[in-house]
Amino acid sequence: MGSLPCSDEYDVVVVGGGFGGVYSLNNIRSLNFTTHMYEAGTGLGGIWHWNCYPGARVDTDTPVYQLYAPELYKTWKWKERYSGRDEMVDYFNHIADVWDLRKDITLGARVTQAHWHQDSCRWHLTVVQSSADGTVYKTSVTHCKSVVFCTGFASKHYIPPFFGMDKFGGTMCHTGLWSEDIQLAGKRVAVIGTGASGVQFVQEASPVAAQLTLFQRTPNMALPMGQAVRDESWNTHYKTTYPEQVEKMKTTYAGFLYDFDPRMTFAVSEEERLAFYEDLFCKGGMYFWLGTFADMLKNKKANDAAYEFWRNKTITRIHDAAAAERLAPKVAPHAFGTKRISLEQNYFEQFNRDTVSIVDLNTDPIETFTNKGIKTKSAEHEFDVIVLATGFDSVTGGLTQIDIRGTETTIKDKWEKGVWTHLGMMTAGFPNLFFVYGPQAPTAFVTGPQCAEGQGNWIGDTLVYMRAHGIESLQPRPEAEVKWKEHVNETAEDGLFKDTKSWYFGDNIPGKARESLNYMAGFPLYRKKCAEATGNGYKNQFILA
Numbered sequence: 001m002g003s004l005p006c007s008d009e010y011d012v013v014v015v016g017g018g019f020g021g022v023y024s025l026n027n028i029r030s031l032n033f034t035t036h037m038y039e040a041g042t043g044l045g046g047i048w049h050w051n052c053y054p055g056a057r058v059d060t061d062t063p064v065y066q067l068y069a070p071e072l073y074k075t076w077k078w079k080e081r082y083s084g085r086d087e088m089v090d091y092f093n094h095i096a097d098v099w100d101l102r103k104d105i106t107l108g109a110r111v112t113q114a115h116w117h118q119d120s121c122r123w124h125l126t127v128v129q130s131s132a133d134g135t136v137y138k139t140s141v142t143h144c145k146s147v148v149f150c151t152g153f154a155s156k157h158y159i160p161p162f163f164g165m166d167k168f169g170g171t172m173c174h175t176g177l178w179s180e181d182i183q184l185a186g187k188r189v190a191v192i193g194t195g196a197s198g199v200q201f202v203q204e205a206s207p208v209a210a211q212l213t214l215f216q217r218t219p220n221m222a223l224p225m226g227q228a229v230r231d232e233s234w235n236t237h238y239k240t241t242y243p244e245q246v247e248k249m250k251t252t253y254a255g256f257l258y259d260f261d262p263r264m265t266f267a268v269s270e271e272e273r274l275a276f277y278e279d280l281f282c283k284g285g286m287y288f289w290l291g292t293f294a295d296m297l298k299n300k301k302a303n304d305a306a307y308e309f310w311r312n313k314t315i316t317r318i319h320d321a322a323a324a325e326r327l328a329p330k331v332a333p334h335a336f337g338t339k340r341i342s343l344e345q346n347y348f349e350q351f352n353r354d355t356v357s358i359v360d361l362n363t364d365p366i367e368t369f370t371n372k373g374i375k376t377k378s379a380e381h382e383f384d385v386i387v388l389a390t391g392f393d394s395v396t397g398g399l400t401q402i403d404i405r406g407t408e409t410t411i412k413d414k415w416e417k418g419v420w421t422h423l424g425m426m427t428a429g430f431p432n433l434f435f436v437y438g439p440q441a442p443t444a445f446v447t448g449p450q451c452a453e454g455q456g457n458w459i460g461d462t463l464v465y466m467r468a469h470g471i472e473s474l475q476p477r478p479e480a481e482v483k484w485k486e487h488v489n490e491t492a493e494d495g496l497f498k499d500t501k502s503w504y505f506g507d508n509i510p511g512k513a514r515e516s517l518n519y520m521a522g523f524p525l526y527r528k529k530c531a532e533a534t535g536n537g538y539k540n541q542f543i544l545a
């Protein structure tokens with residue numbers, strides 16, 4: 001591929017068309033750089049393009065989950081408190097229309113290689129273009145001074161190597177690679193996995209499937225979504241104060257309009273505590289997770305109290321005692337909220353249907369897939385469709401799956417035994433290469449739009465600084481990476497998250513180094529650290545040439 005002539009040359013190339021990509025493309029273009037985006041999918045939206053499984057829906061409410069630019073929100077109306085996947089795709093098309101992005105985007109174009117050429121201070125990108133059916137019709141090389149990878153934190157799907165998978169004669173699909181052709185009505189459906197994708201899929205598919213069996217390893221401590229219609233008057237009203245709301249979001253831990261309550265769980269009377277829980281629970285959404293007592297995710301006793309409340313609320317919704325114990329066990333499998341909480345709409349009630357059942361993989365593990373279905377230790381189950389809601393090589397996979405080679409090595413090799421970044425946006429030995437939603441950044445601990453804008457602005461400002469000062473290349477100092485890693489790990493030590501196995505720590509991928517993949521100290525502190533890093537003309541923390 002390296003021998004192909006250069007087809008295009010830009011100041012900056014953006015890879016990926018989710019929130020990170022569309023924001024950065026527009027921002028970089030407005031700063032008068034020549035720029036272009038390559039997106040592997042046939043449409044914009046990133047995770048919202050690919051995750052078209054039935055029930056796919058946002059877990060962050062409107063108007064939080066949108067970009068903040070006035071020209072975007074003033075010309076858009078939300079339909080629901082939590083938008084469905086199709087509405088998100090429409091919203092991305094709206095962004096592309098308002099910002100006139102399409103002229104600078106190639107869809108169906110996957111960047112498979114990015115190699116740094118020190119002599120010319122350029123990245124050489126190999127771009128493979130294919131049609132919707134996957135047929136490759138063009139491979140070309142693009143050169144650029146800088147590249148911004150906006151490949152998302154959930155773009156490399158993970159399929160566990162179940163024995164005999166190739167034997168299954170029916171339809172099998174991962175939720176992140178869903179095909180809208182797959183029929184579920186009247187089918188016998190298996191679902192493996194209970195993360196956000198599994199929960200959403202189960203509640204949508206159960207009413208139409210002839211039979212649905214959920215294979216569960218860990219129950220999801222899902223909270224009621226509290227879905228609501230966003231009508232004309234709501235849309236008109238919120239816009240009158242939206243700039244103030246945006247400022248508020250910038251001050252909260254995860255970019256929501258609410259934050260942890262400063263009170264400690266047991267600093268109030270039991271009556272007051274239960275009333276507060278009730279209020280949070282009834283609000284719907286993430287309040288009971290990210291708007292609760294300040295010590296809920298730090299103190300085990302406080303956490304146990306929250307779990308007990310959640311469990312009591314949940315078990316009353318499930319008729320069968322055995323199913324209730326599987327979905328909301330008496331002994332919590334891990335501290336409440338230390339795995340990603342999902343929002344549900346009648347998820348637990350689905351298990352009251354005669355046609356819906358649950359297999360506990362801890363006591364009845366999968367032995368093999370068969371031609372007709374799945375054989376567990378205790379029984380053989382027949383299915384027409386097997387849905388793999390088994391997650392992603394989260395946070396790092398979107399980058400390590402690409403052959404990105406810097407001055408000495410590839411990102412995959414550099415990160416083999418653990419991640420090294422500065423600010424979760426750059427990595428030493430890879431000059432002029434930036435990433436959004438990357439590892440060691442707030443990524444899964446802040447709303448997508450807030451991350452896209454916060455990091456996108458820092459990257460834009462850095463590119464402007466480089467241009468203004470004739471800097472050809474900029475990369476983090478290795479010692480700055482060491483400090484950043486220490487800071488990320490230290491902040492992850494503060495609380496209960498670290499005691500739970502989850503993709504937040506890379507636990508879901510066999511062989512992946514265990515460490516905090518996210519910056520857990522909140523977006524306001526992250527923003528401050530990013531601002532400080534540019535001091536002394538970037539020279540303290542970066543190598544400029």
Ligand code: N01
Nearest residue numbers: 057058059160193194195196197198217218340389390391
């Ligand atoms: O993936 P997950 P996801 N045998 O990794 C199970 C975002 N997202 O696609 O918990 C059996 O959370 C695994 O079990 P366990 C969002 O940030 C957002 O659902 O490891 N089971 C788990 O239950 C989300 O958090 C939205 O014991 C196996 C499941 O598979 C992130 O993407 C929608 C297994 C994987 O859950 C990922 O969510 C969708 C095995 N060998 C995604 N291996 C919204 O905003 C894994 N599992 C709505």
